[in-house]
Amino acid sequence: MNTKSILGLILTLVGLVGLIYGGIDFTKGGVAQASFVYLILGGIFFFAGISLIRNTKG
Template structure:
């Protein structure tokens, strides 16, 4: 497996974790790290960036056999 694809998959997984963590913190009104609903959006936005950059990296990397 290509190193770029592996890194893209890792970014995608981290993005999913960030999206879930941000949504959970937003629903609960903030957690220990992110106090308040607006600061709970920070891990959500970072998760979105990681997710879409990981998906883009996986899609645009050509297979070399």
């Protein structure tokens, strides 16, 4: 595994945690603005990590 694959894995895991936390916060009826921030940032990190893993050769 090279550095790009490790960074992609970390970004994917951070994004997944953000998506889960935002989803839980959203379903519990928490502050809607904070829930959307967690969901949007989690989605950005998740898809950036997946893209980085897919584009890494090796």
